[in-house]
Amino acid sequence: MESQVRKAVYTRTKTLNGNVLGFCPGCMHGTVFKIIGELLEEMNIEQDAACVLGIGCCGLAQEAVAYDVTTAPHGRACAVATGVKKANPDTFVFTYQGDGDLASIGLAETMHAANRGENVTIIFINNGIYGMTGGQMAPTTLNGMKSTTTPNGRNPEEHGSPMHMCEILNQLEAPIYLDRVSCNTPRNVIKTRKALKKAFQNQIDGRGFSMIEIVTSCPTNWGASPLKCLDFMEERMFAEFPLGVVRDRQEEE
Amino acid sequence: MVELIISSERCKSCGYCVKYCPKNVLEIGKIVNEMGYPHVQAVREGDCIGCAMCAQVCPDAVFEVYR
Amino acid sequence: MMKRVFMKGTEAIAESAVRSGLRFYAGYPITPQNEIPEYLARRLPEVDGKFVQGESELASVNMVYGAGSTGTRSMTSSASTGISLKSEGISYCATARIPMVYINMQRGGPGVGTIHPAQQDYNQATKASGNGGFRMIVMAPATVQEAVDMTYDAFDLAQRDRNPVLILGDGMLAAMMEPVVLPEMRTEKEVQQLKEEQKEWALIGHAHEEKKSFIVPGYWSVEDQEKLCIENNAMYQRWEEEDTDVEELYLDDAEIVLVAFGMAARITKSSMEILRQEGHKVGMIRPKRISPFPKKAFDNIDYSNLKAILDVEMSIPAQMVYDVELAVKQRGRIETYLRSGGEIVRREEIIQSVHALIGEEK
Numbered sequence: 001m002e003s004q005v006r007k008a009v010y011t012r013t014k015t016l017n018g019n020v021l022g023f024c025p026g027c028m029h030g031t032v033f034k035i036i037g038e039l040l041e042e043m044n045i046e047q048d049a050a051c052v053l054g055i056g057c058c059g060l061a062q063e064a065v066a067y068d069v070t071t072a073p074h075g076r077a078c079a080v081a082t083g084v085k086k087a088n089p090d091t092f093v094f095t096y097q098g099d100g101d102l103a104s105i106g107l108a109e110t111m112h113a114a115n116r117g118e119n120v121t122i123i124f125i126n127n128g129i130y131g132m133t134g135g136q137m138a139p140t141t142l143n144g145m146k147s148t149t150t151p152n153g154r155n156p157e158e159h160g161s162p163m164h165m166c167e168i169l170n171q172l173e174a175p176i177y178l179d180r181v182s183c184n185t186p187r188n189v190i191k192t193r194k195a196l197k198k199a200f201q202n203q204i205d206g207r208g209f210s211m212i213e214i215v216t217s218c219p220t221n222w223g224a225s226p227l228k229c230l231d232f233m234e235e236r237m238f239a240e241f242p243l244g245v246v247r248d249r250q251e252e253e
Numbered sequence: 254m255v256e257l258i259i260s261s262e263r264c265k266s267c268g269y270c271v272k273y274c275p276k277n278v279l280e281i282g283k284i285v286n287e288m289g290y291p292h293v294q295a296v297r298e299g300d301c302i303g304c305a306m307c308a309q310v311c312p313d314a315v316f317e318v319y320r
Numbered sequence: 321m322m323k324r325v326f327m328k329g330t331e332a333i334a335e336s337a338v339r340s341g342l343r344f345y346a347g348y349p350i351t352p353q354n355e356i357p358e359y360l361a362r363r364l365p366e367v368d369g370k371f372v373q374g375e376s377e378l379a380s381v382n383m384v385y386g387a388g389s390t391g392t393r394s395m396t397s398s399a400s401t402g403i404s405l406k407s408e409g410i411s412y413c414a415t416a417r418i419p420m421v422y423i424n425m426q427r428g429g430p431g432v433g434t435i436h437p438a439q440q441d442y443n444q445a446t447k448a449s450g451n452g453g454f455r456m457i458v459m460a461p462a463t464v465q466e467a468v469d470m471t472y473d474a475f476d477l478a479q480r481d482r483n484p485v486l487i488l489g490d491g492m493l494a495a496m497m498e499p500v501v502l503p504e505m506r507t508e509k510e511v512q513q514l515k516e517e518q519k520e521w522a523l524i525g526h527a528h529e530e531k532k533s534f535i536v537p538g539y540w541s542v543e544d545q546e547k548l549c550i551e552n553n554a555m556y557q558r559w560e561e562e563d564t565d566v567e568e569l570y571l572d573d574a575e576i577v578l579v580a581f582g583m584a585a586r587i588t589k590s591s592m593e594i595l596r597q598e599g600h601k602v603g604m605i606r607p608k609r610i611s612p613f614p615k616k617a618f619d620n621i622d623y624s625n626l627k628a629i630l631d632v633e634m635s636i637p638a639q640m641v642y643d644v645e646l647a648v649k650q651r652g653r654i655e656t657y658l659r660s661g662g663e664i665v666r667r668e669e670i671i672q673s674v675h676a677l678i679g680e681e682k
Binding site for chain 1: 348349350351354357358361362371373375376377378401432
């Protein structure tokens, strides 16, 4: 009988400790945590890693990940990450924040951590809405999009227009890598993994501040099925938040 | 020889895997798991080529793929 | 005929505020009070009022500092951890003498805690809403109707005193629905009139001959700051005499006196009813305003008859108990029954605690 070597093509990361993730069906938070875990294992940094979670649906990961984790006050993850990294530079520090956390209440902390060029990795989940609190407008909510606090749709004259955080941070001197990706197709999942790997490597090499903005959906608060939300991402989200590298100092060298 | 392992208790019925499987191996079935979701099933398992697109795109780490 | 409507605590408070003349709201999403900004996002434009979803609780309270300084009836709301962010702004309103109303729908704490109801912000609310030792009238509704009535009055008190007023609720009050009679909607003319009455001090622009508006949260001269503290203190003393609000039940024959506020009081009251049916002499003191604290109610207890006071709070460690101790002045024994972190008090456990106290004394 021929003996065949059974090769693993794709196995489950051990960094998810077995608790079923509390995210809604179709929510890409799960996809991203899966990718993060795979990278921590592949790059052999799981034992050095500390995740600084934001407030929101990200907090559901608190009890589901098997590496060190803290939850920062709402919006302050970049400041908390600064504290961790400066006090203990050997720790591999990454934040995991939603759009309200990073761009609304946490805008100042995000800008200043970026401006100081802290050697941390910022993972920014942009789904254009507030999830955990039930669907209020976010800084990245699309113009015209209804939310519980914009019942007639976001009106630029009253509410301002969506904010593009990669482009905003691109005005600062210090950040070295700003990339926008998504997890809406297997191909894009692979691209997300590549971008996160690059960002993680930047920190390991001590090169400075990286942010990966991941455009996702929120089926529950967008009010559509996971599959319909994928269509909306193609039709509207990517038009507002184009995927692709915004800054890569490594490429420029 | 491809092996596709589905942890159906993790599935939340989102449908991404069904959409992106290039070989139409998968379908959301009628059996409901403990969480209350009708979970994914490999209805044409013989057609699976082990590309792992399902495993890539799944938000809940339902799939493991071996060759 | 008084029309009754079935409303959720948060939405009833928001509607009552609008009827009292609220025309500016700024707030930020936080569970369990999200319906307040959501309701007002729809409702305020209907009355030519302005709604802003601030970028944070901190920004929101500062927007209210601004709006309130124009004499416009203004409000913000949050829950526990978000209220902490407002501390600076509230303290500024206290020195700058800006009328405003705010709502705290308490949740388990400390920290981000839980999203479930609690009463763990009592000290913060009554003693330390911000730096500097200022005080506010703090109302503690136990029903959605009380929340409606208290919110309506809060704006009048804020305007009367040129001081912030706090409505202290919790996640249960926020989420529950009850039939309420809403107050009459103030006419646009009345709302304008109320704003006009404040124009002398309001930040709206004054001609050269007029006294300019000077809304300041601090002074360069310590004499001026001390003067403000002394004036505010005189106001606080007046409140103790004139502005307490309390419900006293069965104190004349009470051997056990239950003390509770807000939602805990509601559950405590039904425990008391059951205990009285069992033949036990149980009474209750329910502060409806926890600041100024109704000390005088505790003089109405017959201490020669009293076995013990049971302080019931959704807070571990207990907080209101210290105000109870000050009011009791060592005349009687004080015990506590407490739940915390989002766990609510249980009727069975209150009853058990009272049985135990009665049993002990035998």
